[in-house]
Amino acid sequence: MTQARLMDGTAPARRIVEDTARRAADLTARTGVVPCLATVLVGEDPASVTYVRMKQNRCRKAGITSRHVALPASTSTAELVGTLRELSADPTVHGILLQHPVGDHVDERAAFEAIAPEKDVDGVTFASFATMSFGLPGFVSCTPGGILRLLDEYGVELAGKRAVVVGRSAILGKPVGMLLLARDATVTYCHSRTRDLSAAVREADIVVAAVGRPRLLRGQDIKPGAVVIDAGYNAGNVGDVDFDSAVERASLITPVPGGVGPMTIATLLEQTVTAAEAAAGRLAAA
Numbered sequence: 186m187t188q189a190r191l192m193d194g195t196a197p198a199r200r201i202v203e204d205t206a207r208r209a210a211d212l213t214a215r216t217g218v219v220p221c222l223a224t225v226l227v228g229e230d231p232a233s234v235t236y237v238r239m240k241q242n243r244c245r246k247a248g249i250t251s252r253h254v255a256l257p258a259s260t261s262t263a264e265l266v267g268t269l270r271e272l273s274a275d276p277t278v279h280g281i282l283l284q285h286p287v288g289d290h291v292d293e294r295a296a297f298e299a300i301a302p303e304k305d306v307d308g309v310t311f312a313s314f315a316t317m318s319f320g321l322p323g324f325v326s327c328t329p330g331g332i333l334r335l336l337d338e339y340g341v342e343l344a345g346k347r348a349v350v351v352g353r354s355a356i357l358g359k360p361v362g363m364l365l366l367a368r369d370a371t372v373t374y375c376h377s378r379t380r381d382l383s384a385a386v387r388e389a390d391i392v393v394a395a396v397g398r399p400r401l402l403r404g405q406d407i408k409p410g411a412v413v414i415d416a417g418y419n420a421g422n423v424g425d426v427d428f429d430s431a432v433e434r435a436s437l438i439t440p441v442p443g444g445v446g447p448m449t450i451a452t453l454l455e456q457t458v459t460a461a462e463a464a465a466g467r468l469a470a471a
């Protein structure tokens with residue numbers, strides 16, 4: 186049995202960020218507009234703090250400013266919605282990222298919907314979900330968008346392929362399935378109530394593991410020659426796929442770290458500059 190080829194996300198992500206940095210510099214030189222991403226974090230979950238910091242650092246390197254809003258864990262839905270509406274109305278902010286999760290006492294959907302669609306660079310609003318589902322231009326959810334870019338980068342044909350998405354979260358499982366469907370894959374969603382998960386996954390030409398359960402999928406669950414995308418971000422940089430056994434069966438597989446993660450942040454930066462370019466265009470037309 187030959188081993189799968191690795192789908193490295195770091196090199197394509199670097200290219201996207203370099204291109205994004207060039208676009209940001211050009212926009213600033215032409216119009217004086219400096220792209221700005223507002224990051225909103227509720228509470229102090231250590232993983233979320235790390236992810237937000239990573240996003241801010243990459244923004245800085247790409248010529249994007251970031252404005253951080255740190256809110257206490259006790260923040261109510263109404264307070265969070267108020268903050269997001271203020272940022273949505275602020276002309277100096279071009280993109281808004283609300284770091285997930287926000288805590289069980291907060292209505293995360295209501296919060297996401299308080300983000301103006303033209304600033305939804307993380308692709309979390311209903312408006313963005315609709316454009317993703319119809320394959321129309323708009324902002325994509327960052328991890329799903331990054332996954333599709335990676336599949337294209339490695340020349341994976343999607344039309345007519347059986348894709349199985351394990352997970353149905355609003356920011357990952359659901360949108361990645363819709364993006365695959367918009368590219369004519371035959372998509373099955375699996376979740377905690379799916380009967381015989383292994384049998385369902387073994388049907389897949391393309392598996393997207395997006396459930397947040399360390400090493401849930403193992404080599405025996407993978408059809409020989411399948412493409413395996415591990416979108417799990419569990420503690421300690423452990424994915425949802427048992428890499429060592431899956432690599433023996435797959436034809437292509439993403440590592441964790443170094444696969445989907447860098448593509449997520451690259452997509453966020455790229456969409457922030459796109460939002461800033463659009464805002465500058467509206468300003469010039471007014």
Ligand SMILES: Nc1nc2c(c(=O)[nH]1)N[C@@H](CN(C=O)c1ccc(C(=O)N[C@@H](CCC(=O)O)C(=O)O)cc1)CN2
Nearest residue numbers: 236283284285286307327328418442443444446447449
């Ligand atoms: N509003 C959002 N919240 C969350 C998202 C999101 O896309 N939008 N995704 C996840 C976590 N996440 C970004 O927030 C994220 C996780 C991991 C990485 C990443 O690049 N990981 C690296 C390893 C990092 C390390 O070494 O510590 C990798 O995989 O190579 C990026 C983004 C939850 N919340």
